[in-house]
Amino acid sequence: MADPYHNNIYHQGDGDSYGTYGQGGQDGYGYQTDYPPQEEDAASDVTEGHDEDDQMYEGEYQGIPHPDEVKAARRAARAKARTAADAISEQEELAEQYEDIMEDCGHGKFQWTLFVVLGLALMADSVECFVVALVLPSAEKDMCLSHAEKGMLGLIVFLGMMFGAFIWGGLADKVGRRKCLIIVLAMNCISAFFSSFAQGYGFFLFFRLFSGIGIGGSVPIVYSYFSEFLQMDKRGEHLSWLCMFWMMGGIYASFTAWGIIPRYGWGFSMGSEFQFHSWRVFVLVCALPAIAAFVGLMFMPESPRFLLENAKHDEAWMILKQVHDTNWRAKGEPERVFTVTQIKTPKTQEDEFIEIQTATGTAFQRWVVRTLTLTKLVIKNVLSLLGRDLRLATLLMAIIWFTMAFSFYGLSVWFPDMIKHLQHEEYESKLKVFHREKVEQFHFNFSLENQVHKEGEYINDKFINIEMKSVKFEDSLFVDCFFENIRSTETIFENCTIRSTVFYDTDLYEEKFVDCTFENVTFLHNKKGCHLDYEEDNDVLIYLVSFLGSLAVLPGNIISALFMDKIGRIKIIGGSMLISAGCTFFLFLSFSQAAIIAWQCLFCGVSVAAWNGIQVITVELYPASKRATAFGVLNAICKLGAILGSSIFASFVGITKVIPILLSFCALVGGGVLALKLPETREKVLL
Numbered sequence: 001m002a003d004p005y006h007n008n009i010y011h012q013g014d015g016d017s018y019g020t021y022g023q024g025g026q027d028g029y030g031y032q033t034d035y036p037p038q039e040e041d042a043a044s045d046v047t048e049g050h051d052e053d054d055q056m057y058e059g060e061y062q063g064i065p066h067p068d069e070v071k072a073a074r075r076a077a078r079a080k081a082r083t084a085a086d087a088i089s090e091q092e093e094l095a096e097q098y099e100d101i102m103e104d105c106g107h108g109k110f111q112w113t114l115f116v117v118l119g120l121a122l123m124a125d126s127v128e129c130f131v132v133a134l135v136l137p138s139a140e141k142d143m144c145l146s147h148a149e150k151g152m153l154g155l156i157v158f159l160g161m162m163f164g165a166f167i168w169g170g171l172a173d174k175v176g177r178r179k180c181l182i183i184v185l186a187m188n189c190i191s192a193f194f195s196s197f198a199q200g201y202g203f204f205l206f207f208r209l210f211s212g213i214g215i216g217g218s219v220p221i222v223y224s225y226f227s228e229f230l231q232m233d234k235r236g237e238h239l240s241w242l243c244m245f246w247m248m249g250g251i252y253a254s255f256t257a258w259g260i261i262p263r264y265g266w267g268f269s270m271g272s273e274f275q276f277h278s279w280r281v282f283v284l285v286c287a288l289p290a291i292a293a294f295v296g297l298m299f300m301p302e303s304p305r306f307l308l309e310n311a312k313h314d315e316a317w318m319i320l321k322q323v324h325d326t327n328w329r330a331k332g333e334p335e336r337v338f339t340v341t342q343i344k345t346p347k348t349q350e351d352e353f354i355e356i357q358t359a360t361g362t363a364f365q366r367w368v369v370r371t372l373t374l375t376k377l378v379i380k381n382v383l384s385l386l387g388r389d390l391r392l393a394t395l396l397m398a399i400i401w402f403t404m405a406f407s408f409y410g411l412s413v414w415f416p417d418m419i420k421h422l423q424h425e426e427y428e429s430k431l432k433v434f435h436r437e438k439v440e441q442f443h444f445n446f447s448l449e450n451q452v453h454k455e456g457e458y459i460n461d462k463f464i465n466i467e468m469k470s471v472k473f474e475d476s477l478f479v480d481c482f483f484e485n486i487r488s489t490e491t492i493f494e495n496c497t498i499r500s501t502v503f504y505d506t507d508l509y510e511e512k513f514v515d516c517t518f519e520n521v522t523f524l525h526n527k528k529g530c531h532l533d534y535e536e537d538n539d540v541l542i543y544l545v546s547f548l549g550s551l552a553v554l555p556g557n558i559i560s561a562l563f564m565d566k567i568g569r570i571k572i573i574g575g576s577m578l579i580s581a582g583c584t585f586f587l588f589l590s591f592s593q594a595a596i597i598a599w600q601c602l603f604c605g606v607s608v609a610a611w612n613g614i615q616v617i618t619v620e621l622y623p624a625s626k627r628a629t630a631f632g633v634l635n636a637i638c639k640l641g642a643i644l645g646s647s648i649f650a651s652f653v654g655i656t657k658v659i660p661i662l663l664s665f666c667a668l669v670g671g672g673v674l675a676l677k678l679p680e681t682r683e684k685v686l687l
Helices: 058-062 067-084 090-105 109-142 147-172 177-197 201-215 218-227 232-242 244-260 278-285 288-297 304-309 313-330 349-358 363-384 391-429 540-551 553-567 569-589 593-621 627-651 658-675
Strands: 005-009 268-270 274-276 342-346 432-435 438-440 448-454 457-459 462-474 477-479 482-489 492-494 497-499 502-506 517-519 522-524
Touching: 090 304, 090 313, 090 342, 109 147, 109 177, 109 201, 109 218, 109 232, 109 244, 109 278, 109 288, 109 313, 109 540, 147 177, 147 201, 147 218, 147 363, 147 627, 177 201, 177 218, 177 278, 177 288, 218 232, 218 593, 218 627, 232 244, 232 553, 232 593, 244 278, 244 540, 244 553, 304 313, 313 342, 363 627, 391 540, 391 569, 391 593, 391 627, 391 658, 540 553, 540 593, 553 569, 553 593, 569 593, 569 658, 593 627, 593 658, 627 658
Parallel strands: 432 448, 438 457, 448 462, 457 477, 462 482, 462 492, 477 497, 482 502, 497 517, 502 522
Antiparallel strands: 005 342, 268 274
């Protein structure tokens, strides 16, 4: 049977070798040091006249080992572990080789540049989760949305992100991390542009769905992509720091919404058919992180680990050399030489099949063959997650992702809905009821708000240039009345009799008259669209809750990043989920808006550590050929949990607090206990 691995040797020009990888040495990897050994008495002219003590490593005085010594000790430990093991798989051998290469490349300027670019992509995903909730108070009036349409608009984004995570996660393992991430960011930018101009509900819904499908793939790709440029001892910490961009996305969305949406003048109109209000400007501004990440990715290379998995060793070697040279030049050591000359890579036959087909047939036939082959490969990769080696880890991770998302997103919707419910209760407590009032020849030139008029009689009255908000006329009589320039919100006429009355330039449509009797009634020049009042409909509390909820995760992010590699992923996940479960019982004390906001901040701050740990361990549990696929599948399950959690929790607002609290508690406890059953991965090389 042919060896599925093959070697490629690289040499520097003029026959000078960079060193060899895979020949000799105790651990099977022949590694040259960064500098050729010198004879005992040899010395450089540059160092002549310098005392040897001047060249001593500064940390030696404090007993701090030299980084090269630490690196050598880690390699020796891994070599000893391989020697102790009865056998080492070829996959593990490749992983050990790649880890050694990344240690030589170091951690520096290249990783920090990629960190910012991928952080912006993660920030774009976060903004997408916030944008609909922040524009909905304005969009529902601008597009006259019903309660069902508002619910679908909030749901459609998560549906798109669920499918996007599944699709793009699978494609990233076959097409490439960088290429897929560029596509999903482009989809998000294009969708944001068109949705901001969409005047109808249907088009706006479609473009938000398309945007969700695009940006939904960013999370699995970003973490898989970045992890493959990190060495083992840096991986947990820096993947956790990357999570902070999700927090920054929430803060960015809240601040820009607060600064833009209430500015009614930041828009324009072209007749009555095309309106571009300030909330549409906000939708455009929300695309800026995705645009910045898209531009930054143009200057970033593909993941060398992906290239090695797909037998593209030449490209992988060039990128690894670029990482090495970029880091050491930035550290002031440009003389360091990239010593790798031989890299063992797995040979993939599936890609050869695709290339054979591309040489024949028409362009359309080649596209069909490539698409079908790619689909089969992705499905095969997804099914392999339930293979013998990965089945238990996949099932445990699926439950943990689902329970965490169910509780977190369910409560994230429940918190602001409870605040709105308390506001509504307070508003209703101030309701004014007028019973059997009789008004004749009166000119109503003041607004009516939060009122109920029962069995009233209005004879020869005028309602001109006023606003009616939360007004109900019940069993009332209107005779010879005149309504002009009326703007109404949640206003209804029920079981009324209306005679010889004119409605001129109003937004009182037929649906606002329930079981009413009309006699000689005229409707002239009815207003189109819905009334949009930015001063009243954009309560600052909407933005404040979003901002505080995002900012509250900062302490949890910092703590998890600092301790991820010290105490391990499992303890971070299990501890955070169990403590979060305990925090849910404080919600029984939520009797005011301030209390709800405080408990929301506490819950978000504690639970974010679990999110960070879950994302780090998901990257580390799966091999490179399945990493993005597994992350995509699990992230799709996460979005399913988010959809179910937000729908179920919202249905109990105003009814009971007990069921949402118990559901979130049970889900978090169950997920936290199962997390303790996962294998610890902080000392494992990335397979």
